Amino acid sequence: MAAVAELNPSSPCKRPALCSSLKCSYALSRHYNRRSLFLRPAPVSRGSKIYCSVTSNEIQAPVAVKIDDPKKKAECYGVFCLTYDLKALASGEVFGPNQPIALKLLGSQRSIQALEGVAMELEDSLFPLLREVSIGIDPYEVFQDAEWALLIGAKPRGPGMERAGLLDINGQIFAEQGKALNAVASRNVQVIVVGNPCNTNALICLKNAPNIPAKNFHALTRLDENRAKCQLALKAGVFYDKVSNVTIWGNHSTTQVPDFLNAKIDGLPVKEVVKDTKWLEEEFTEKVQKRGGVLIQKWGRSSAASTSVSILDAIRSLVTPTPEGDWFSSGVYTTGNPYSIAEDIVFSMPCRSKGDGDYELVKDVVFDDYLWSRIKKTEAELLAEKKCVAHLTGEGVAVCDLPGDTMLPGEM
Amino acid sequence: MAAVAELNPSSPCKRPALCSSLKCSYALSRHYNRRSLFLRPAPVSRGSKIYCSVTSNEIQAPVAVKIDDPKKKAECYGVFCLTYDLKAEEETQSWKKLINIAVSGAAGMISNHLLFRLASGEVFGPNQPIALKLLGSQRSIQALEGVAMELEDSLFPLLREVSIGIDPYEVFQDAEWALLIGAKPRGPGMERAGLLDINGQIFAEQGKALNAVASRNVQVIVVGNPCNTNALICLKNAPNIPAKNFHALTRLDENRAKCQLALKAGVFYDKVSNVTIWGNHSTTQVPDFLNAKIDGLPVKEVVKDTKWLEEEFTEKVQKRGGVLIQKWGRSSAASTSVSILDAIRSLVTPTPEGDWFSSGVYTTGNPYSIAEDIVFSMPCRSKGDGDYELVKDVVFDDYLWSRIKKTEAELLAEKKCVAHLTGEGVAVCDLPGDTMLPGEM
Numbered sequence: 146m147a148a149v150a151e152l153n154p155s156s157p158c159k160r161p162a163l164c165s166s167l168k169c170s171y172a173l174s175r176h177y178n179r180r181s182l183f184l185r186p187a188p189v190s191r192g193s194k195i196y197c198s199v200t201s202n203e204i205q206a207p208v209a210v211k212i213d214d215p216k217k218k219a220e221c222y223g224v225f226c227l228t229y230d231l232k233a234l235a236s237g238e239v240f241g242p243n244q245p246i247a248l249k250l251l252g253s254q255r256s257i258q259a260l261e262g263v264a265m266e267l268e269d270s271l272f273p274l275l276r277e278v279s280i281g282i283d284p285y286e287v288f289q290d291a292e293w294a295l296l297i298g299a300k301p302r303g304p305g306m307e308r309a310g311l312l313d314i315n316g317q318i319f320a321e322q323g324k325a326l327n328a329v330a331s332r333n334v335q336v337i338v339v340g341n342p343c344n345t346n347a348l349i350c351l352k353n354a355p356n357i358p359a360k361n362f363h364a365l366t367r368l369d370e371n372r373a374k375c376q377l378a379l380k381a382g383v384f385y386d387k388v389s390n391v392t393i394w395g396n397h398s399t400t401q402v403p404d405f406l407n408a409k410i411d412g413l414p415v416k417e418v419v420k421d422t423k424w425l426e427e428e429f430t431e432k433v434q435k436r437g438g439v440l441i442q443k444w445g446r447s448s449a450a451s452t453s454v455s456i457l458d459a460i461r462s463l464v465t466p467t468p469e470g471d472w473f474s475s476g477v478y479t480t481g482n483p484y485s486i487a488e489d490i491v492f493s494m495p496c497r498s499k500g501d502g503d504y505e506l507v508k509d510v511v512f513d514d515y516l517w518s519r520i521k522k523t524e525a526e527l528l529a530e531k532k533c534v535a536h537l538t539g540e541g542v543a544v545c546d547l548p549g550d551t552m553l554p555g556e557m
Numbered sequence: 558m559a560a561v562a563e564l565n566p567s568s569p570c571k572r573p574a575l576c577s578s579l580k581c582s583y584a585l586s587r588h589y590n591r592r593s594l595f596l597r598p599a600p601v602s603r604g605s606k607i608y609c610s611v612t613s614n615e616i617q618a619p620v621a622v623k624i625d626d627p628k629k630k631a632e633c634y635g636v637f638c639l640t641y642d643l644k645a646e647e648e649t650q651s652w653k654k655l656i657n658i659a660v661s662g663a664a665g666m667i668s669n670h671l672l673f674r675l676a677s678g679e680v681f682g683p684n685q686p687i688a689l690k691l692l693g694s695q696r697s698i699q700a701l702e703g704v705a706m707e708l709e710d711s712l713f714p715l716l717r718e719v720s721i722g723i724d725p726y727e728v729f730q731d732a733e734w735a736l737l738i739g740a741k742p743r744g745p746g747m748e749r750a751g752l753l754d755i756n757g758q759i760f761a762e763q764g765k766a767l768n769a770v771a772s773r774n775v776q777v778i779v780v781g782n783p784c785n786t787n788a789l790i791c792l793k794n795a796p797n798i799p800a801k802n803f804h805a806l807t808r809l810d811e812n813r814a815k816c817q818l819a820l821k822a823g824v825f826y827d828k829v830s831n832v833t834i835w836g837n838h839s840t841t842q843v844p845d846f847l848n849a850k851i852d853g854l855p856v857k858e859v860v861k862d863t864k865w866l867e868e869e870f871t872e873k874v875q876k877r878g879g880v881l882i883q884k885w886g887r888s889s890a891a892s893t894s895v896s897i898l899d900a901i902r903s904l905v906t907p908t909p910e911g912d913w914f915s916s917g918v919y920t921t922g923n924p925y926s927i928a929e930d931i932v933f934s935m936p937c938r939s940k941g942d943g944d945y946e947l948v949k950d951v952v953f954d955d956y957l958w959s960r961i962k963k964t965e966a967e968l969l970a971e972k973k974c975v976a977h978l979t980g981e982g983v984a985v986c987d988l989p990g991d992t993m994l995p996g997e998m
Contacts, residue, residue: 443700454711
């Protein structure tokens with residue numbers, strides 16, 4: 146269904162600065178209780194173009210919205226507003242100063258008010274490139290024509306909930322969102338799954354979106370990559386911009402594999418710069434894994450700001466050419482991979498991009514026994530998770546045999 | 558007190574990527590309870606330069622730190638830092654000199670947005686490396702460490718230093734910018750006079766610290782409320798710093814006013830210009846529609862609804878914060894941080910021809926006959942050199958002028974109420990009711 150607007154025919158809606166639904170709700174508060182958001186009739190002064198888009202479960206007679214600007218793409222949508230840094234997208238930092246964007250924000254029944262607050266703050270920020278903001282709770286509305294989908298929202302673990310239960314309740318969300326993307330999003334939508342457990346959520350999502358290329362789905366492991374670079378830099382005593390070629394292999398969980406074998410510092414293999422093999426093999430991974438948990442202790446809440454930076458990095462890595470010789474990590478679909486990793490799962494691997502939204506897996510990496518044995522462990526975990534959500538991927542009856550809780554602390 | 562490092566002589570500290578204090582506290586957690594932050598002894602691999610710096614109220618026996626790199630200036634002094642021979646790096650050779658940006662209230666919600674945008678280079682540009690110096694409180698020191706960690710994990714190339722501490726005399730050292738966000742909220746049953754007093758104490762102290770250790774030409778933006786009077790107290794306690802360097806943030810109100818005008822006129826907000834907020838950042842603030850423009854035309858020619866302009870417009874701008882509290886459950890951290898960045902940008906980039914921006918600045922010498930010696934939001938232009946001048950080509954009518962007089966009266970009353978903090982004698986508090994903006998506390 147296209148984004149809709151309800152007009153009061155006697156006073157056609159002007160082209161408001163930012164006709165977010167909440168503006169609409171101020172004028173027509175009698176509708177508000179039903180969480181329907183309508184276009185506000187504004188005084189006539191010039192023209193009659195409408196820029197509002199409304200997403201709601203309870204749409205009244207739809208009216209087509211004419212979008213004037215032919216270059217305007219609908220870049221992002223389906224965002225659960227748990228991250229604070231939408232404005233980095235709106236400021237042009239990621240897509241550049243010539244790329245206007247429309248933000249389509251998906252919330253839940255519980256968060257609709259807060260979602261309005263977000264839209265209001267976006268308005269008050271006066272970003273010239275932000276030409277549209279729409280909010281709603283129905284993915285079939287919000288994902289309409291989306292060219293990017295940043296799927297951040299997920300359900301946290303309930304009291305006493307086992308991992309299988311967590312996989313299931315989140316899987317339900319991502320199955321639904323996969324179906325919605327399949328039905329209404331752009332055919333080549335790029336999907337970045339942040340909500341945890343992100344690898345398996347991404348797999349469920351793509352399995353429910355058969356019309357969208359599987360390679361378009363990414364599970365976010367960029368935060369782990371950034372944290373790994375920081376730890377290597379600290380250990381080596383260099384500034385973090387000297388660290389490159391850092392891969393995170395596998396699942397975004399405690400089985401993740403930060404790869405020091407292929408990583409470089411100042412262009413040299415890490416193992417030539419950091420001689421402390423014991424540290425590399427034992428402490429390095431743990432430091433990266435536990436960073437989230439340490440932050441929870443310090444901060445009292447999880448790492449929203451740096452997570453949002455890593456999402457922006459992940460997007461940027463797909464829209465700008467990868468620097469020569471370097472690569473970036475992303476959890477992507479393994480079918481056809483050159484490493485002999487199991488097919489048909491979402492596994493973080495090293496990628497390069499020409500900056501066109503597409504990417505290829507990096508072939509020039511090496512493995513040793515240590516690295517390979519750890520890759521096999523995380524692979525086993527992902528295969529077990531996959532079996533546990535078979536009912537959501539259309540692959541039969543779920544069988545859950547999960548080796549203990551391997552979620553990263555602070556990642557839920 | 559100078560930054561010191563306690564070394565374990567047998568394993569001199571390596572040159573860590575970002576030796577923020579928290580790194581140090583991991584290794585020496587026995588010190589942590591006293592909130593002292595020490596250098597972590599790291600395994601020896603190369604050289605023996607130490608780049609860590611420590612800020613703490615409880616310094617142990619200081620040990621001189623030998624700084625090898627002759628090009629490394631004292632910007633890294635009092636900082637948790639690393640590398641910094643920027644001239645040796647090809648990519649960084651064209652970079653400008655590092656600037657120190659001090660931020661108070663650094664563990665709060667506004668800073669959680671602001672610091673990351675500052676570090677990304679969005680405001681000062683891609684050739685301007687920065688050092689962030691974060692001031693917290695005893696209560697927020699852990700959260701402050703968390704902030705520093707997240708900044709590290711964000712790998713911003715332009716962020717070359719992060720230091721944290723709770724002593725403004727440490728943190729404000731050589732600051733070229735001071736963003737004073739931290740303030741105390743109103744306690745239960747507290748009257749406005751009490752609120753002015755407890756916050757005034759903070760800003761008097763910070764003014765003294767800036768006076769003692771910051772750069773002589775530090776630019777100060779006061780965000781913590783009541784920001785006008787806090788800015789006045791701050792500058793009164795910093796006589797060596799030009800009074801015109803102090804700004805009270807009214808940019809968020811200006812941005813909100815532009816949005817409301819745009820909505821009313823049915824245009825995109827980039828068509829609205831010349832919007833002034835006059836006066837106090839409180840309910841007496843005056844969003845000026847008389848001088849504002851839409852698409853280059855006077856607002857009053859575009860928006861004919863004078864009743865709306867005179868009655869609803871101001872209210873909408875004032876109440877925006879309160880509405881957000883209702884929606885969001887908390888105050889407007891994200892848009893506030895955007896407005897702080899706008900305020901900085903307005904001073905470091907030339908103001909577009911014919912336009913201006915609002916800032917709460919020192920009134921002495923103003924061309925409008927507004928009372929001298931207070932901090933009052935007025936229209937400003939800048940050449941982008943950190944300095945600004947007040948805009949002379951504005952007009953007044955009775956409506957606008959009467960509202961300006963009201964907010965002026967409020968600021969004069971607030972000033973009398975904090976006389977004990979500005980060195981002007983005994984405080985007399987006669988405040989006309991509570992005019993704090995909802996959601997501003």
